Amino acid sequence: MPEMSYAQALNDALGQALANDPKVLVMGEDIGHHGGVFAVTKGLLERFGPKRVIDTPISESGFLGAAIGAATVGYRPVVELMWVDFAMVAMDPIVNQAAKTSYMSDGRVKVPLVIRTQQGAGRGNGAQHSQSLETMFAQVPGLKVAAPFEPADAKGMLMAAVEDDGPVIFLEHKLLYTRKGDVPGGRHVVPLGKAKVSRLGQDVTLVGLSRMVELAETAAKELSRQGVEAEVIDLRCLVPLDIETIRVSLQKTGRVVLVQEAHRSFGWAAEVSARLMEDSFDDLKAPVRRITSEDVPFPYNQRLEASVMPSVPKVVAAALSLCQDY
Amino acid sequence: MPEMSYAQALNDALGQALANDPKVLVMGEDIGHHGGVFAVTKGLLERFGPKRVIDTPISESGFLGAAIGAATVGYRPVVELMWVDFAMVAMDPIVNQAAKTSYMSDGRVKVPLVIRTQQGAGRGNGAQHSQSLETMFAQVPGLKVAAPFEPADAKGMLMAAVEDDGPVIFLEHKLLYTRKGDVPGGRHVVPLGKAKVSRLGQDVTLVGLSRMVELAETAAKELSRQGVEAEVIDLRCLVPLDIETIRVSLQKTGRVVLVQEAHRSFGWAAEVSARLMEDSFDDLKAPVRRITSEDVPFPYNQRLEASVMPSVPKVVAAALSLCQDY
């Protein structure tokens, strides 16, 4: 299996999707000639031409709406929003149009649309370029929400998203693009809605999404040195939410720490915590803990920024306290 | 205390605010000459003139941005978004501008802005006019989120919102406008971030927001007939979140049912549930239950619509099952 970066894996997926299905389009700002500001769409214009790989003006509402229109008659647009923060200028097409068209037409009009974007903090980009907005999308019925961590999943989940007949919000992480990993060649589809156990352990379960899986894995190694064996789960998707994989792990460990990069309150970790309480109350040896960013916009100064974000020591401390106190 | 409808109470608050502070403005579509499609701004243009009560074009991003600009130099605009669903065309000014300006300027530029809107289903308005989007706002640090139920609170919380130095999302409910109640005259300020115990009981705690308090109260009466005494809490605000009032009640009852009109997954009830697990694990006799709308866009057909929404029987059944099974 070839080693690829996360960005290359995504590029590979887009290339395959464009090659396999003439209805697949790639659209967005600076994605054609320039190949995308994170190089995810590099070389696609040259290979597939300007009718398939379409540079757009800075009109997110306009071109997302247009992508929806094209999707309703059989195209499969994969639209890049350069930063997730810019989704805020285009929430109507996402929330009121793409998400609801299948339901409002009772399945007569489908919207096979992928919205690719990148999110996350840790780079000193300031408050308007650092958000993690996955829960905003997850709470809208009709949208699937994927956020891969491993390069192989980046490819496999993007291919699944393109083949999906409904709208998928596909969230990459700006600090993962250079992450390397083995990535299967050819068609590689990882179904949406399946979490992955990436490390086995019996004392505590650490659940992460996107880049937070990295923290969970590093924390697990540190915990192991301290005699605590953590199971690590890469959630991979918020919608569909694979609560079952977490429940099975919880039955073994009895303790769960959720690691969420988004701000603390009203994020996905709350939903997972609530679900575990509802579905696995008797298995809980200890309360589910959340390690998250604080409820403040992301500060620019990188020391301040780091201070409000999840960190390996914070995850380790939470896991240890659960193991010690319960 | 005069009896007023919820709409009249809001109108009274706006009239007082405009009269008390020359910096208060009221802006929005059809709010001047017409007095608002739900009559909340009725008579204000006549009383305060077109420089204070400003009819806008259908340009939500434009006039919200403008309201922010005016707020940064001392005005206190109270902007009406006719339906919360239309916030989707104006999320950038709300999420990236209003919410973050104080933080990004380290408090040097404040945005004393109130965004009034109405939400909720139950009227057969279809998928694009029935949403409850409170959690989308609550998850953005920098926004306060209020959703009054009682007419007196509608007035008192709106007055508090206008006096607040930061942006407040003020969520009314389309089915509450005609609700009547006693409303104090004159200046009446109900601080944001305080829940209210509206009924005492010791067996189970029912927590609702906005119109769902009505369901909780009706359910409590029914439960009482069946020998179960429910405490009812009107949450009133999501940000600041008054978890303490719920915790105190939980210490007594050991059981909590949260009644949320928004779709089930990733809503505010998940946050409350997660917080109770974190802060009150040992007090929980039973898992916290959520009664919510299903994870589907709201259907038009009113029987279907009712079927996917919370109802009194669903709340009663959840409360009974908690009392019986735990």
Place this chain on the structure above:
Amino acid sequence: MGEQDWRVGALSEMYRIRAFEEQSADFYRQGLLGGSLHLGIGQEAVAVGAVGALRSADQVTMTYRGRGQALAKGVSAAAMFAEMLGRSTGTSHGKGGPMHIYSPEAGAMGTNAIVAAGIPIAAGLALAAQLDESDRVVMTFFGDGAVNQGAFHEAMNLAAIWKLPLVLICENNLYSEMTPIREMVVQDDLADRAKAYAIPAAVVDGNDVVVVRQAAEEAVQRARSGQGPTFLECKTYRLVGHMLGDPEVYRTRDEVERWAANGPLVRLEASLVRDGRLTAKACEEMQAAAREEIQAAAAQALAEPEPDVAQALTHVF
């Protein structure tokens, strides 16, 4: 098609729309509909004139006020009534409602409850037509108030730079809800907006089906032959409130009456009678026939069952 033929057909179609809207209002008054109801009474010439220039494979997007356009495009009256009544034979099995009429077979790609939201979607349908190398044309209807929405502008620019086969029909009925458009833009003609994108534009009398049709034919021809988008401002007037229940305090009875006297039906009737194409009696008979057809559709829809509640959970994705 000779002029004689199509004008008579157009009148008949306008009668159908009027009857459909009146029947809808009846349903609403009887409490049979959910939500709000926005009628296009008085705007029938725009629907019939503009859609008349389209082929069956062409597509339209509309607003909450657009069921008349959908009817003109070939959507079944019975299926639309069933939708409005929330019945299982509705265009969306009762799950969409009057603001969400989809009939892809007929090329009706959605009425929409968000002002201007259908315009970028139409641009995308036009992009698809172009990518398909088809000669399909897409038409999008919106009101005067919609030109103040950002989405309108973004779509206009996309249409211009991509030379999309798109016809933009602005129904300027002088009001957006209760607000006169003259207070919300500085120009007299909204067609001026098209100058910003060098899109060909025209202002036409939207109550004259002949001039609407003529302008639409030109625009459709331009689109079909790869010459890109056209913006048509159709000056018209809704003879009823913004929605059922609108107290209409923002306009005078006198203003309404002047426009009623200048309404699209009376004008077309008068010109057909004047030209000797139809007698007054023939008009009445045509109108009666249209009413009968629509009432039969209404009766059919009323007899249909509601969907099973289990259907509330399907087709989410």
Place this chain on the structure above:
Amino acid sequence: MGEQDWRVGALSEMYRIRAFEEQSADFYRQGLLGGSLHLGIGQEAVAVGAVGALRSADQVTMTYRGRGQALAKGVSAAAMFAEMLGRSTGTSHGKGGPMHIYSPEAGAMGTNAIVAAGIPIAAGLALAAQLDESDRVVMTFFGDGAVNQGAFHEAMNLAAIWKLPLVLICENNLYSEMTPIREMVVQDDLADRAKAYAIPAAVVDGNDVVVVRQAAEEAVQRARSGQGPTFLECKTYRLVGHMLGDPEVYRTRDEVERWAANGPLVRLEASLVRDGRLTAKACEEMQAAAREEIQAAAAQALAEPEPDVAQALTHVF
């Protein structure tokens, strides 16, 4: 103010901005800044010409590229550097960063990281000026790419209907990030956009500080005297990449060199020398003095402490 005086002062201000931008680039290359850095090198004449027409009580909104405009408006170089370096004496105590410069005392009401978002905010500042019955004027800077955002249009219309004291400065530097504007609009002149709102507009050579200043004075005068908004398209060019690290593959070295030869500094120097106002040596001395001042500000900022981490939690609301 005589022409002689202000042009010399303008040159000095342009040197300051250039030095500020070059120092910023140095900081970035040394790894001292977070995020991305967008410089206005080559666009100094727009900043100095336009802001030169303003009074101290007037206000501006800007973009991520707008620190030169902030400097011209009177924001302290040391405080901006401190902000960029994340220090506690920064304009926002290091919590905002280069894309979020606020200095209300100087009338700098925010650089902004969202394309076009500062335009409606500026409209609101102008509305406040109008409601205050003050004669304050508000100026908003944005790029060529921003005219394709809905927010731009909505703000233009608000400015038109409310006759706001607003001057809209479009810096057309030919590219939005890596995309040539000629592929994203159909017209040559973005000033055409103003026709849609009947807003007076002009296209000016944005590399000539004299014509920018002249046009800005007229626009400001119009705004101050209650005659409403003006749109100015300033044709200019950024002589550096969109951001530090931009490989600039989308344009030729030749194109950059042609524009460099036509750059605002060399042109103003040449004309002042030609007119006998300054010698080449005097120019050099002025530039050196500007550099010195800016370097002193940089050194000062570098010596400042970082904020305490507890400050990460303050001023959320």
